[in-house]
Amino acid sequence: MVKRQIESVASSSSEATNESEDREERSSKKSKFKAVPFEATYLRAIPCALQYEKSFMHRDTISHVIATQTDFIITASVDGHLKFWKKKHAEGIEFVKHFRCHLYSFAHIAINHNGTLMVTVCTQDKSLKIFDVPNFDMISMFKLTFAPKTAAWIHQGNDVVQALAVSDAESGKILIYDGKGDNSPIHVVEKLHSKPVKVIEYNAVLDCAISIDVDGMLEYWSGPKRDYQFPSNIAWKYKTDTDLYEFLKLKSAPRCLVIAPNGQLFAAVGTDRRIRVFNFSSGKLMKTIDETLQSYLEQAKLNKNFGLQNMEWNRRVALERELDRDENTFQHMSVCFDETSNFLIYPTPVGIKVINLYSDDTVREVGKMENMRFLGVSLCRAIPDVKERLQGAAATVETEAADNPNLKRSEPDPMIVACAYKKNRFYLFTNSEPFSVDESDNADGAGMGRDVFNEKPTKEDIITAVEQDLPESRITEHAIIHTTFGDIHVKLFPHECPKAVENFCTHSRRGYYNGLTFHRVIKGFMIQTGDPTGKGTGGQSIWGDDFEDEFHPRLKHDKPYMVSMANAGPNTNGSQFFITVIPADWLDGKN
Numbered sequence: 172m173v174k175r176q177i178e179s180v181a182s183s184s185s186e187a188t189n190e191s192e193d194r195e196e197r198s199s200k201k202s203k204f205k206a207v208p209f210e211a212t213y214l215r216a217i218p219c220a221l222q223y224e225k226s227f228m229h230r231d232t233i234s235h236v237i238a239t240q241t242d243f244i245i246t247a248s249v250d251g252h253l254k255f256w257k258k259k260h261a262e263g264i265e266f267v268k269h270f271r272c273h274l275y276s277f278a279h280i281a282i283n284h285n286g287t288l289m290v291t292v293c294t295q296d297k298s299l300k301i302f303d304v305p306n307f308d309m310i311s312m313f314k315l316t317f318a319p320k321t322a323a324w325i326h327q328g329n330d331v332v333q334a335l336a337v338s339d340a341e342s343g344k345i346l347i348y349d350g351k352g353d354n355s356p357i358h359v360v361e362k363l364h365s366k367p368v369k370v371i372e373y374n375a376v377l378d379c380a381i382s383i384d385v386d387g388m389l390e391y392w393s394g395p396k397r398d399y400q401f402p403s404n405i406a407w408k409y410k411t412d413t414d415l416y417e418f419l420k421l422k423s424a425p426r427c428l429v430i431a432p433n434g435q436l437f438a439a440v441g442t443d444r445r446i447r448v449f450n451f452s453s454g455k456l457m458k459t460i461d462e463t464l465q466s467y468l469e470q471a472k473l474n475k476n477f478g479l480q481n482m483e484w485n486r487r488v489a490l491e492r493e494l495d496r497d498e499n500t501f502q503h504m505s506v507c508f509d510e511t512s513n514f515l516i517y518p519t520p521v522g523i524k525v526i527n528l529y530s531d532d533t534v535r536e537v538g539k540m541e542n543m544r545f546l547g548v549s550l551c552r553a554i555p556d557v558k559e560r561l562q563g564a565a566a567t568v569e570t571e572a573a574d575n576p577n578l579k580r581s582e583p584d585p586m587i588v589a590c591a592y593k594k595n596r597f598y599l600f601t602n603s604e605p606f607s608v609d610e611s612d613n614a615d616g617a618g619m620g621r622d623v624f625n626e627k628p629t630k631e632d633i634i635t636a637v638e639q640d641l642p643e644s645r646i647t648e649h650a651i652i653h654t655t656f657g658d659i660h661v662k663l664f665p666h667e668c669p670k671a672v673e674n675f676c677t678h679s680r681r682g683y684y685n686g687l688t689f690h691r692v693i694k695g696f697m698i699q700t701g702d703p704t705g706k707g708t709g710g711q712s713i714w715g716d717d718f719e720d721e722f723h724p725r726l727k728h729d730k731p732y733m734v735s736m737a738n739a740g741p742n743t744n745g746s747q748f749f750i751t752v753i754p755a756d757w758l759d760g761k762n
Contacts, residue, residue, distance in 0.1 A: 376434025387418030413454025
């Protein structure tokens with residue numbers, strides 16, 4: 172009987188051991204599946220610096236930043252201005268061209284999948300303009316009979332017709348134009364949506380367009396090659412078999428949508444501040460990333476405000492609440508995938524996050540310590556193509572196999588371009604930290620500061636700068652002298668004694684008086700300081716020479732605690748001064 176019990180225990184323990192081993196094996200297989208192969212290599216194409224290296228200006232708040240496959244960076248501001256910049260491998264960026272596109276802000280800017288064509292859309296002036304990106308030139312402009320809301324290129328690289336889809340802001344229509352033709356539509360998609368379409372994106376891998384209206388209804392459709400029909404190369408026929416009704420059910424229409432470079436995923440940011448990642452072919456929801464303020468407040472309790480000081484964290488929380496009250500704040504928000512489609516990059520209240528979509532880990536936090544709220548991000552190519560490395564020459568087997576170091580410029584040079592809330596600058600994050608974060612280092616345009624002043628100052632900036640440069644702005648009527656025995660509050664008279672007050676204020680701001688002692692103390696009379704030597708014979712004025720005496724009939728020593736310049740005779744004032752502790756009227760008008 173005992174033996175049987177032992178055997179049964181042994182058998183049960185062996186079964187438990189086998190089950191635990193099976194669980195460990197399954198978990199190890201699961202973890203192996205979730206690990207991205209060559210993750211460290213892929214991350215070399217994403218910047219890792221904690222601070223932005225450089226920033227450049229527009230005249231007004233920047234609304235769009237876009238990096239193209241042709242190594243151009245497009246930036247646009249709310250005043251309708253557009254700028255082209257060229258990314259040079261391992262050399263930063265350089266300015267290329269400036270366009271005044273529209274009289275009003277951009278409704279949308281779209282670039283085709285290979286980075287050769289761009290369209291800008293403006294709702295107020297009912298126009299769109301088309302650009303040849305590699306040649307940074309405007310090639311066409313359409314005046315429309317309706318107010319456009321958004322647009323997208325829906326063609327592949329070898330298509331004869333460069334099809335351009337434009338939505339109507341007042342109806343569910345989507346009009347198709349030939350991007351290199353005239354302003355007459357070649358087709359109108361009328362019955363797909365019942366409400367105005369706010370987002371259109373194109374999947375070049377599957378040759379399929381995806382559109383979302385203002386209610387959150389999401390539709391798939393094809394371009395002109397397939398007669399604008401429902402695509403046949405996706406894995407579902409009925410939308411009820413997918414999760415594509417998610418936005419409609421939650422009444423949270425996406426603010427923006429981005430398709431992964433491999434065409435297998437797309438991510439959409441809803442008005443509820445959640446990022447949803449879908450499988451493009453099956454339409455199934457793969458994961459939801461909670462970016463609500465409540466989520467960050469809960470996380471902040473666990474990780475000590477994300478390493479930020481209490482005042483800075485409270486400022487960011489207040490800003491997020493302000494952003495939530497304004498529906499138009501996130502209308503141009505943008506997120507992006509990396510080149511391998513394994514990582515999602517998006518702006519948050521604590522910088523720019525890089526999420527591993529397989530393990531759900533935050534692998535990088537870029538710009539976390541910067542105090543601006545980023546709203547749009549775009550990832551530049553880390554490695555230039557072969558033609559650029561060869562400066563336009565054809566690539567051959569010999570050039571690829573050559574040992575010439577000039578042909579081996581393949582070390583990744585990652586760069587994230589970002590724009591921020593109410594900022595007229597766009598920011599470049601690379602693998603290099605800035606030389607200096609002090610704004611004054613580049614105030615004259617010749618320093619090593621990271622904020623480049625590439626625009627002329629506005630009238631307000633000029634007035635402010637002039638006011639700061641005036642001598643009066645360096646003079647004050649009140650000062651506090653901090654001593655080891657307490658603080659001394661001093662009232663100054665700049666109108667009656669302008670030179671003495673300017674001398675005192677300038678010395679104080681420069682730290683001239685810091686650490687000096689009261690070298691002369693006469694009980695029942697006065698205390699004296701201002702001599703760097705501490706002997707009573709040193710010190711000089713801000714002009715390097717003695718300056719003249721300044722007497723005024725209203726200023727007398729008829730009561731204690733009066734401050735006067737100490738000198739060695741007429742017109743020998745330098746840096747020393749004294750404070751009386753009794754009425755001393757015999758000093759009036761004397762040296």
